[in-house]
Amino acid sequence: MASEEARLVEAGQRGDVEAFNQLVRLYEARVYNLCYRMLGDADAAADVTQETFIAAYRNLPRFRGGVFRAWLLRIATNACHDTLRARKRRPAVSLDAAQESESGPLSYLADTTEAPDETALRRELARAIEQGLAQLPDDQRVVVILSDVQGLAYEEIAEITGANLGTVKSRLSRGRARLRDFLRAGELLPSKFRHDDE
Amino acid sequence: MGKPGFPALRPDGRVRKGAAVPKKPLFTLSLCGEAAYKTDMQPSSNNLSDSDLELLSAYIDNALSVAERVNLERRLAADPRLRAELEQLQATTRLLRQLPPVPPPRSFTLDPAPAPRPAPVFRLSWFMQLGSGLAGLALVLLATVQLLASAPWAVGMAPAAAPAPVVLEVSPTGTTTSSTDESNVPAATPAPAAGIASTPFEAPPQPHATAPASSDTSAAPASADSARQSAPEAPATAGAAQAPPAEVKPPPAPRPGFPAGLTLTLGLALIALALAWRFIAR
Numbered sequence: 001m002a003s004e005e006a007r008l009v010e011a012g013q014r015g016d017v018e019a020f021n022q023l024v025r026l027y028e029a030r031v032y033n034l035c036y037r038m039l040g041d042a043d044a045a046a047d048v049t050q051e052t053f054i055a056a057y058r059n060l061p062r063f064r065g066g067v068f069r070a071w072l073l074r075i076a077t078n079a080c081h082d083t084l085r086a087r088k089r090r091p092a093v094s095l096d097a098a099q100e101s102e103s104g105p106l107s108y109l110a111d112t113t114e115a116p117d118e119t120a121l122r123r124e125l126a127r128a129i130e131q132g133l134a135q136l137p138d139d140q141r142v143v144v145i146l147s148d149v150q151g152l153a154y155e156e157i158a159e160i161t162g163a164n165l166g167t168v169k170s171r172l173s174r175g176r177a178r179l180r181d182f183l184r185a186g187e188l189l190p191s192k193f194r195h196d197d198e
Numbered sequence: 199m200g201k202p203g204f205p206a207l208r209p210d211g212r213v214r215k216g217a218a219v220p221k222k223p224l225f226t227l228s229l230c231g232e233a234a235y236k237t238d239m240q241p242s243s244n245n246l247s248d249s250d251l252e253l254l255s256a257y258i259d260n261a262l263s264v265a266e267r268v269n270l271e272r273r274l275a276a277d278p279r280l281r282a283e284l285e286q287l288q289a290t291t292r293l294l295r296q297l298p299p300v301p302p303p304r305s306f307t308l309d310p311a312p313a314p315r316p317a318p319v320f321r322l323s324w325f326m327q328l329g330s331g332l333a334g335l336a337l338v339l340l341a342t343v344q345l346l347a348s349a350p351w352a353v354g355m356a357p358a359a360a361p362a363p364v365v366l367e368v369s370p371t372g373t374t375t376s377s378t379d380e381s382n383v384p385a386a387t388p389a390p391a392a393g394i395a396s397t398p399f400e401a402p403p404q405p406h407a408t409a410p411a412s413s414d415t416s417a418a419p420a421s422a423d424s425a426r427q428s429a430p431e432a433p434a435t436a437g438a439a440q441a442p443p444a445e446v447k448p449p450p451a452p453r454p455g456f457p458a459g460l461t462l463t464l465g466l467a468l469i470a471l472a473l474a475w476r477f478i479a480r
Contacts, residue, residue, distance in 0.1 A: 021307040032302040046303055053306050129297055147259070148294035154261060170248070173255030177246075180290040 009068055013060050020060070024053050027069065030150065031076045037145045038080040040134050048083055052076040070159040077142055077160055084138055132182040139163075140175030147172055246283055254284050258291055331472035337465025344458040 005026075011019030031052055036045035052075050063071055133141055139161075146157045158168045246254075253270055256262050262270065274281050 017308055017310040021310075024307045025305070028302055028306045029299065032306070033299050036300050037297075042300075042303060046306075049302070050306050053308060057308055125293070126297060129293055144294065148291045149297055151295065154259070169256060169261075170252055173252040174248070176255055176258075176287055176290055177251050179294075180286050183290060183293070184286065 005068055009060070009063065012057065013063070017057075020057055023068070023072075027072055028053070030069075031072065034073060034076055034145060034150065035080055037130075037133060037149055038077075038138075038142060039083060040130060044083060048076065048079045052079050055079070067156065067159065070156050073146070073160045074162070080142070081138060128183060128186050129179075132179045132186070135182060136175050136178055140171045140178065143168055143171040144175040144179065148176070246280075250280070250283075251287075254280075254287055257284070258288055327472045327475050330468045330475075334465045334468025334470075334472060337461050337468065339465075341458050341462035341465060344461065348458065 005023070008019045008023050012023060028049065032045055032049045035048045035052070036042060039045050039048065052072070055075050056072055059075070133144065136144060142161060143157055146152045146160060147154075152160075154165055154168050154172075157172075158165050161168065163171070253262065253266065257267065257270055274284060
């Protein structure tokens with residue numbers, strides 16, 4: 001597996017687009033999900049994901065060994081930070097983005113075999129978590145997503161974010177605590193999320 | 199109190215959907231009914247220190263050293279408040295892990311045709327850039343040398359060049375002592391300059407038909423000397439002292455400046471191109 005990946009990376013470095021596309025297929029879901037959780041917006045996440053793979057292909061000759069996944073996710077993370085920074089300069093976009101997650105992107109949660117209120121509950125819960133994630137500071141959010149949503153180890157998270165292990169641990173613990181506070185407050189008044197989080 | 203109920207608090211590592219959860223699930227997606235995730239979360243002692251939070255967080259990830267873990271478990275057993283914190287944090291991370299992945303809306307594979315092949319393009323551009331940059335630099339250097347050698351006609355540049363004063367000494371009326379002063383450079387220049395300027399590089403042997411052969415050839419080496427070795431003034435002036443008779447003769451040729459100027463322009467253009475390419479290419 002790892003050697004197959006190394007072979008694809010090497011072929012990609014020589015300009016073999018098809019080999020690189022195999023890597024894309026391998027990681028696109030993960031990259032897209034990271035971007036989606038970071039940005040909270042399906043369209044922006046798709047754009048940044050595409051951007052990430054193009055940048056990865058361009059810079060592949062400069063990739064010198066190591067864990068390809070971490071290298072790729074680092075590019076994605078940086079691209080997300082760029083987008084978030086640009087958004088802060090134009091706040092209107094982020095408001096739109098926050099609204100957007102209410103309808104479209106969550107429709108995948110609908111499961112016809114579930115009772116309606118079960119589906120509703122599941123959606124509401126997922127939305128609560130998304131909103132909780134959205135109100136975390138960027139540096140805490142990325143660590144929480146990589147660790148708890150994507151299940152990566154501290155070391156790889158440190159490599160992706162460019163922070164040291166201690167920083168990763170403290171950001172993670174603060175992020176979790178903050179999210180816990182948010183969910184706890186929300187649990188009391190589930191329908192009040194929208195009014196509370198500003 | 200600790201032992202019997204305690205195992206539920208052990209770090210559960212990466213619990214996935216369907217995995218066994220600790221005794222009292224605070225949030226459970228699979229259960230219906232709001233009570234399943236509404237209860238149990240209300241009262242909380244929020245005043246844990248950052249270091250305790252970090253300990254609990256690492257405990258959840260099974261990332262504590264044995265000593266740290268034993269120590270923390272002892273505290274957990276004794277402190278229900280700390281235990282409640284842990285349970286809430288565990289519930290939070292469990293919820294995050296249960297967050298279903300979002301299917302990507304489309305494929306993000308690159309189109310083989312328009313996808314830029316990075317390596318060749320990159321190398322070619324580098325090569326071209328470097329090549330034209332170096333060529334430009336060489337041309338500029340050549341032009342500089344040319345201009346320095348022919349400094350007198352290029353009045354404005356003359357003072358900067360070392361050989362220039364030496365050559366200039368020739369031009370005035372022959373009073374070498376006063377002419378070392380650079381201030382009379384402009385006044386003296388025009389006539390001799392043109393004659394000497396064309397000689398060193400263009401056509402060393404016989405630059406001007408009009409000038410007497412003997413005096414001209416003596417003047418040419420002198421100026422060539424002075425151009426090449428800037429330091430030795432004594433020989434140059436000596437050579438120059440013999441020259442004066444010749445220098446008045448040749449009429450100012452209009453064209454000697456042309457090649458140097460052209461070379462300089464071309465060189466600068468190439469360098470500019472090399473620099474510009476850097477920005478165009480990306």
